[in-house]
Amino acid sequence: MATVYIGLGANLGNPEQTLKEAIFELSGLSQFARLRASSLYASKPMGPAEQPDYVNAVVCAETDLAPLAVLDLLQAIEHQFGRQRSLRWGPRTLDLDLLLYGNETISLPRLTIPHPGLTQRDFVVVPLAELNSELVLPDGRSLLSVQATMAHHDLQKIT
Numbered sequence: 412m413a414t415v416y417i418g419l420g421a422n423l424g425n426p427e428q429t430l431k432e433a434i435f436e437l438s439g440l441s442q443f444a445r446l447r448a449s450s451l452y453a454s455k456p457m458g459p460a461e462q463p464d465y466v467n468a469v470v471c472a473e474t475d476l477a478p479l480a481v482l483d484l485l486q487a488i489e490h491q492f493g494r495q496r497s498l499r500w501g502p503r504t505l506d507l508d509l510l511l512y513g514n515e516t517i518s519l520p521r522l523t524i525p526h527p528g529l530t531q532r533d534f535v536v537v538p539l540a541e542l543n544s545e546l547v548l549p550d551g552r553s554l555l556s557v558q559a560t561m562a563h564h565d566l567q568k569i570t
């Protein structure tokens with residue numbers, strides 16, 4: 412069993428409803444045990460600003476799936492929610508990012524763990540800290556030390 416942390420993001424359609432439905436979908440999968448979800452947060456887009464605001468959340472769960480199998484499952488759910496592989500950093504119906512897989516560091520063509528943007532994104536770090544404020548990243552940094560030193564934007568807790 413490994414503890415996985417998955418980032419959710421959406422800014423097209425009804426992002427809050429999409430994330431609630433995606434969390435419900437993930438919580439019903441037998442491959443993910445003891446799933447817990449953070450609150451939902453609204454935030455301005457990081458990167459290209461000419462797109463709608465985002466809604467973000469993070470979930471954690473226990474899984475026996477290997478990392479690439481988790482990735483395959485998340486990409487299948489993204490497609491189920493109608494995500495087209497659109498412009499890099501463009502708007503999206505639903506993004507599911509594998510952020511952490513246990514304490515592993517993974518560098519594959521399809522998968523980099525920890526997620527490359529993790530420590531620069533308050534819309535990831537804040538919900539992650541809500542789920543596990545004692546988290547230590549594979550490189551030894553505590554999540555709280557990352558949160559204390561990162562740039563913060565206008566993250567608004569929704570639920």
Ligand SMILES: CC1(C)Nc2nc(N)[nH]c(=O)c2N=C1O
Binds near residue numbers: 465499
């Ligand atoms: C375009 C980019 C980098 N910006 C984002 N900005 C925010 N606020 N939330 C996201 O999930 C998000 N995802 C992205 O992929």
